[in-house]
Amino acid sequence: MTAAPGGGAVLSLDTLVRLGRASRVPARDPRLRLSLPDGMTAPLGCDAVAAPARLGPLIAPRLPRVGCVYADQSRWWWLVPSxxxxxxxxxxxxxxxxxxxxxxxxxxxxxxxxxxxxxxxIPLYLALCQAMGATPTWSRPITA
Structure with missing residues (x-):
């Protein structure tokens, strides 16, 4: 946050996005937070990306580094920075x-x-696109 001319505070776009997300989280969220294994730290915060479990073994070998991966009945969850x-x-x-x-x-x-x-x-995104037969958004043609 920086000072604006006249003494008010100026918020960056990143700060505004985080504040907007925080305001949408209900007080009693029924979802569960993935916990980090002992000895691990998340200096950039944590989000997660899920892919169908059948694609997990196809995606992992395409990645330069595989971080923590969790599984439920139908999905693999990959931890990514916030x-x-x-x-x-x-x-x-x-x-x-x-x-x-x-x-x-x-x-x-x-x-x-x-x-x-x-x-x-980004490598996870590209591997998911490839495994799902999707075109990355930055490669799609722009229409007017």
Missing amino acids: DSDYAMDWPAPAQYATGALVPEVTRLIHRPDGTVPYTPP
């Missing part, structure tokens, strides 16, 4: 979960070496 949905339209049927809040109990199926739980979001 705001990894900014300017990216994740392809359906992928799901993006702000705050790593998921609808079901999950179990950890992959823990990376080290202390950082993230899968890099």
